[in-house]
Amino acid sequence: MPFMHSAASSDLQNIPSLDALAYSTALARRQRHRSEAMVAPLTSSTNIPSPDSSLLFNTDIPFYATASTLQSKILEPLHETTMSACEDAISPLSFHLSSKKDPAFVAFSSSICTDSESTNTCITMSLCDQVFTYNLQCLQPDPREIIELLKLTASDKGNWVLVGAHYRRTGSPLASIAVMSAMLEEMTRKQIPDADLKPAFLFLASCETELAKKMKLGDAVRAAQHFQNAQKWLQKVYGTFSDNNAGVESLKAPVHVARQPVSQPQSKLLRNTKNKPQNNSISDSRQHAKLPPRPPGPHQKILEREIDTLRDRQSIQATLLSEVRSCKRHVGG
Numbered sequence: 001m002p003f004m005h006s007a008a009s010s011d012l013q014n015i016p017s018l019d020a021l022a023y024s025t026a027l028a029r030r031q032r033h034r035s036e037a038m039v040a041p042l043t044s045s046t047n048i049p050s051p052d053s054s055l056l057f058n059t060d061i062p063f064y065a066t067a068s069t070l071q072s073k074i075l076e077p078l079h080e081t082t083m084s085a086c087e088d089a090i091s092p093l094s095f096h097l098s099s100k101k102d103p104a105f106v107a108f109s110s111s112i113c114t115d116s117e118s119t120n121t122c123i124t125m126s127l128c129d130q131v132f133t134y135n136l137q138c139l140q141p142d143p144r145e146i147i148e149l150l151k152l153t154a155s156d157k158g159n160w161v162l163v164g165a166h167y168r169r170t171g172s173p174l175a176s177i178a179v180m181s182a183m184l185e186e187m188t189r190k191q192i193p194d195a196d197l198k199p200a201f202l203f204l205a206s207c208e209t210e211l212a213k214k215m216k217l218g219d220a221v222r223a224a225q226h227f228q229n230a231q232k233w234l235q236k237v238y239g240t241f242s243d244n245n246a247g248v249e250s251l252k253a254p255v256h257v258a259r260q261p262v263s264q265p266q267s268k269l270l271r272n273t274k275n276k277p278q279n280n281s282i283s284d285s286r287q288h289a290k291l292p293p294r295p296p297g298p299h300q301k302i303l304e305r306e307i308d309t310l311r312d313r314q315s316i317q318a319t320l321l322s323e324v325r326s327c328k329r330h331v332g333g
Contacts, residue, residue, distance in 0.1 A: 121135075121136050121137075121162070121166070122134055122135045122136060123136065123155075123158075123159045123162055123163070125149070125150075125153040125155055125159065126153060127152065127153050134146075134149070136162065136163065136166045139163070139166060139167070141172065141175065142175075143163075143167065143175040143178045143179050144178075146163055146179070147178070147179060147182045150163065150182075150183075151182070151186060157183065157187070157200075160179060160180070160182075160183035160186075161180075161183075161199075161200070161203070163179050164176045164179040164180045164183070164203065165203075167179060168203075168207060173207040173210050173211050174211070176203075176207050177204060177207050177208070177211075180200055180203055180204050180207075181204070183200065184197065184200060187200075194236065198236075198237045201233045201234075201236045201237045202233070202234075202237055204229075204230075204233045205229075205230045205233035205234050205237075206230075208226045208227070208229040208230035208233065209226070209227070209230045211223075211226045212224075212226035212227045212230065
């Protein structure tokens with residue numbers, strides 16, 4: 001009996017515990033599940049991969065939350081980078097990548113920008129808060145396109161004058177006249193006074209004079225018309241003298257100075273009255289009474305003042321002469 005008891009106790013010691021069996025069973029199942037997941041192909045209906053714990057417990061900001069900020073950074077104005085379409089042969093326009101108007105264009109609706117080379121002169125305009133540049137080297141021979149664009153963007157006088165000067169420099173005075181005439185219409189519609197448009201008038205006068213010189217030998221009638229147009233623009237700047245002809249003629253007319261009879265001494269007047277008969281004196285008095293008195297003119301007043309000054313000088317000289325004589329008498333006596 002004691003032998004049997006010892007054998008049974010040794011068998012019980014060789015039996016593994018329940019915890020060890022459970023741990024080994026769970027480990028085997030997990031390995032089998034991983035091997036089946038790696039071998040079996042994934043399908044949209046059954047084989048869905050288990051979620052990753054790193055994604056479930058990640059506290060970083062998701063990508064969709066930063067999409068709006070990235071978009072706003074993309075839409076920020078890039079002042080240094082522009083889509084240079086002027087270099088291409090497709091379009092003369094160059095758009096700035098900005099949905100809002102640049103602060104440099106707040107005071108003015110358009111400005112002028114020139115590159116280092118004189119051939120790359122361009123004008124900058126804005127339309128619907130979109131800023132773009134136009135290369136003047138891409139201008140068409142017909143100026144109607146650029147005229148409509150300048151009107152649509154409400155450009156200032158600087159852009160108009162630059163376009164007109166470019167046409168004039170390239171040997172197209174007719175296109176330059178068309179551009180400047182359209183500018184005058186726009187400025188008149190904005191009620192800008194003619195005093196501020198005198199440079200444009202002089203520019204048009206020079207263009208008309210150039211056309212007249214070109215057509216002087218070929219077509220004299222058209223040349224005369226261009227000369228008349230140039231004269232009209234110059235008269236707008238310097239004015240005309242047709243209204244002042246009456247004033248010039250009045251200055252050329254001779255001035256009639258009324259003669260005043262020189263006053264004679266009373267002794268001579270008494271002698272003349274004694275020698276003349278009384279009838280003549282009566283007739284003379286009647287004639288003088290019949291004639292109306294002539295109003296004194298400005299020249300007559302001047303002569304009267306001169307006579308008064310001469311009389312004063314004469315009286316002063318007489319007093320001085322009398323004083324000298326009296327002193328001489330005292331010295332001689």
